[in-house]
Amino acid sequence: MPNNDWLNRSLKAVWHPCTQMKLHDTGALPLIPVARGAGAWLYDFDGRRYLDAISSWWVNLFGHANPRVNAALKEQLDQLEHVILAGFTHAPVVELSERLSALTDGVLGHCFYASDGSAAVDIALKMSHHYWRNRGKPDKRRFLCLANSYHGETLGALGVSDVGMYKEAYEPLLRQAVIVPSPDARQAETGETAVDVARRAAAGLEAVLAAHHESVAALIVEPLVQGAGGMVMYDPEYLRQARALCDRYQVHLIADEIMVGFGRTGTLFAHEQAGIRPDLLCLSKGITAGYLPLSVTLSTDEIYSAFYDDQLTRGFLHSHSYTGNVLACRAALTTLDIFAEDAVLVRNQRFAERFTELLAPLAHHPRARHFRQRGMIWAADIDSSDPNFRARFFREALQRELLLRPLGTTLYFMPPYILNDEEAILLAERAVAALNAALA
Ligand code: PMP
DSSP: OOHHHHHHHHHHHOOOTTOOHHHHHTTSSOOOOEEEEEBTEEEETTSOEEEETTHHHHTOSSOBTOHHHHHHHHHHHTTOSOOOSSSOOOHHHHHHHHHHHHHTTTSEEEEEEESSHHHHHHHHHHHHHHHHHHTTOTTOOEEEEETTOOOOSSHHHHHTOOOHHHHGGGGGGOOOOEEEOOOOGGGOOTTOOHHHHHHHHHHHHHHHHHHHGGGEEEEEEOSSEEOTTTOEEOOTHHHHHHHHHHHHTTOEEEEEOTTTTTTTTSSSSGGGGGTOOOSEEEEOGGGGTTSSOOEEEEEEHHHHHTTOSSSGGGSOOOOOTTTTOHHHHHHHHHHHHHHHHHTHHHHHHHHHHHHHHHTHHHHTOTTEEEEEEETTEEEEEEOOOOTTHHHHHHHHHHHTTEEOOOBTTEEEEOOOTTOOHHHHHHHHHHHHHHHHHHHO
16 A cells, blocks of 8 residues: 555544644645664655654664564564563563663662653652652652753653643643753853853752752753753763752652663763762663663662552552563563673764764754764754744655654754664765755
């Protein structure tokens, strides 16, 4: 069946995420039916191809239809697909929990599972407050988040997010977090470094903590890169200071590494670059190499021990039907195997240097501001007042076989970790061509 048939049927039956559906009906925003994927490429039903330069919403690490993940899942499928995780356990979830904990040097000793990133964030918020309640401090029930932060779409996650467009209609339903300054390095004034901006933001955090710490359960951050807020990058100094302040004022530090985890910022976890560990760590997206929905909230033994009791209701009674899904855990174990066996982080570092060079025409483009890079994320703010810039660029990119979806006027790249040099050149050259066409 050709593209057109699939997209017409999709528009009649599927409510697509994060989309004003009318834009598809009017044709302002194309809808691409995907027939298959291989490596970095997606293929439609009419034989056209698209380079997935945003890793399918930041989840795909090792390409589509990756032979190793495929083989592991096929093998797992014949043994066990899923089992209730309350009162039962299984090998993949045990091994995954042990390995994730070991990757935090054992500082985060227990893993609690869900399926989506937003659920992992809700779990961290609930755990944090419940911890304080169990420790005799029930008044610690407020949360702090950074200006411009994004932590997901459920009501709990939206409450600790500061991205107006996604939140506005639901404000009356939310428990709004206290918003503290973002260490956004773009705020550096003349003569200032990113470290100076980080220190200024930390001073803002300290003022709020000094005044309100008795009612604050946790600070939640996206370590090093604020994703949906526009790929905002900041110096690790902020995380070091935030860690020290959270310790001083007895507030949990929640690291939401749903986007930045699994090598995105150059290290396996972004918080490593600050030499700190959070109290709660949320992971998802790349954890299954982009195959299956899985999220996990890791906690310190201190947090875990506050729930360990004779009384049922002091336990963490949260649950989701697919908690710890066997297939998803098996995909995650394969992700960890690939990191361990293939020196992924070393290869990424070489790739990042090369791709940054290739993007020089974007960095020096007369309409690009604040070109920035950390690990396997590149971004630049495009100087455009055209409200349709995003849709125009998206279309121009598709015409050049690229899947790139700017966040507002921020153009960014978050490719899977497997591009070869030819693909990197194609991506960099055609992205600039698409930009010029969109701005023309
Ligand atoms: N936190 C961050 C930092 C994210 O980038 C996202 C998703 N973009 C989420 C949370 C929410 O994850 P999910 O979409 O899987 O619910």
